[in-house]
Amino acid sequence: MEVVLNGTVANVDKEMNLWEFLLSKELNLETIIVEHNEVIVKKQEWKTIILQDKDRLEVLKFVGGG
Amino acid sequence: MVDQLVIGDRSLQSRLFIGTGKYSADALIPEIIKKSGSEVITVALRRIDFNSPTGNVMDHIPSGMQLLPNTSGARNAQEAIRIARLAKAAGCGNWIKIEVISDNKYLLPDGYETIKATEVLAGEGFVVLPYISPDLMVAKQLAEVGAAAVMPLGAPIGSNRGLKTKELLKILIEEIALPVIVDAGIGKPSDACEAMEMGAAACLLNTAIASANQPELMAEAFGMAVAAGRKAYLAGLGRSEKYASSSSPLTGFLHN
Numbered sequence: 001m002e003v004v005l006n007g008t009v010a011n012v013d014k015e016m017n018l019w020e021f022l023l024s025k026e027l028n029l030e031t032i033i034v035e036h037n038e039v040i041v042k043k044q045e046w047k048t049i050i051l052q053d054k055d056r057l058e059v060l061k062f063v064g065g066g
Numbered sequence: 067m068v069d070q071l072v073i074g075d076r077s078l079q080s081r082l083f084i085g086t087g088k089y090s091a092d093a094l095i096p097e098i099i100k101k102s103g104s105e106v107i108t109v110a111l112r113r114i115d116f117n118s119p120t121g122n123v124m125d126h127i128p129s130g131m132q133l134l135p136n137t138s139g140a141r142n143a144q145e146a147i148r149i150a151r152l153a154k155a156a157g158c159g160n161w162i163k164i165e166v167i168s169d170n171k172y173l174l175p176d177g178y179e180t181i182k183a184t185e186v187l188a189g190e191g192f193v194v195l196p197y198i199s200p201d202l203m204v205a206k207q208l209a210e211v212g213a214a215a216v217m218p219l220g221a222p223i224g225s226n227r228g229l230k231t232k233e234l235l236k237i238l239i240e241e242i243a244l245p246v247i248v249d250a251g252i253g254k255p256s257d258a259c260e261a262m263e264m265g266a267a268a269c270l271l272n273t274a275i276a277s278a279n280q281p282e283l284m285a286e287a288f289g290m291a292v293a294a295g296r297k298a299y300l301a302g303l304g305r306s307e308k309y310a311s312s313s314s315p316l317t318g319f320l321h322n
Contacts, residue, residue, distance in 0.1 A: 005116070006113045006114065006115075006116070007113070008116075025116060027114065028122065031122040031124055031125070032114065033111070033152050033153075033155060033156040035152065040151060040152055040155040042155065058113065059113065059114045060111050060112060060113055060114065060152060060156075061111070061112065061114050061122050062109045062110065062111055062112075062122060062123050062124050062135070062156070062158075063087075063109070063110050063111070063112045063122075063123055064085070064086035064087040064088065064089060064092060064095075064109065064110065064123045065085060065086060065087045065108055065109055065110025065136050065138055065272075066085030066086075066087045066088075066108055066110075066136070066138075066223065066224075066250075066270075066271075066272030066273065
């Protein structure tokens with residue numbers, strides 16, 4: 001199946017939850033913010049969301065700014 | 067005398083707010099904070115680029131700093147509200163700098179969309195600090211809808227041109243009961259000092275420090291300038307006159 005990750009199509013080759021997916025992207029999970037289908041998902045809920053085909057994910061972080 | 071700036075539930079000793087953008091390395095930030103004495107620091111929220119992952123600016127900001135995430139990148143109220151909620155969900159606290167910009171040349175803020183976003187977010191309990199053009203009516207409406215301060219620009223963002231909007235800033239300081247924080251365009255410590263002498267509550271700047279040859283030294287200079295300007299404002303500036311007025315006695319000269 002495919003999900004849209006930060007505006008780009010990404011393949012997900014097996015069933016996995018959001019936490020597993022994020023981990024597979026080699027991210028520091030402590031410092032990221034995630035939207036799943038336009039809804040902000042708290043860290044403690046990442047393991048409870050099973051990714052579905054065409055899900056839309058936004059994965060964000062803080063950067064320098066004025 | 068204790069002179070504190072109170073915004074939301076926070077009392078601040080320093081009236082210099084700083085940004086975290088444009089540094090050659092984020093690792094410079096702790097020293098910039100220390101030298102400037104600042105207690106409020108801005109950050110931005112962006113999509114992670116999976117092709118070139120980089121570090122996180124938050125790793126370089128000491129706990130105890132008041133984070134002021136901005137909504138840069140938002141082109142309308144709805145996008146600003148979305149970014150604000152994301153920042154809050156990330157554990158950034160409830161302060162938000164509203165920045166709604168659709169003009170890419172001068173980066174001038176959209177007052178109407180800023181007011182709309184401020185009203186919604188203030189209603190949700192955010193401490194809202196909107197970035198605005200120094201427009202009195204916009205500032206008044208922001209005060210009505212619950213802004214915690216207004217942040218008018220001195221000159222376009224990143225331009226280092228100083229207080230080009232001085233006359234309008236003075237009107238805001240005079241007429242708006244909220245703290246007026248001069249944000250954007252300040253290029254020199256003397257600009258910041260002048261804004262404080264005029265009665266600004268604080269200054270927010272980024273580029274002027276980040277683009278200096280020695281950012282740490284410039285951070286210290288800005289911290290001193292803001293403190294000096296504030297003291298001058300509290301002391302009350304002497305009158306300016308056209309003609310000379312002798313400082314020494316005009317009697318008892320040796321040739322009399």
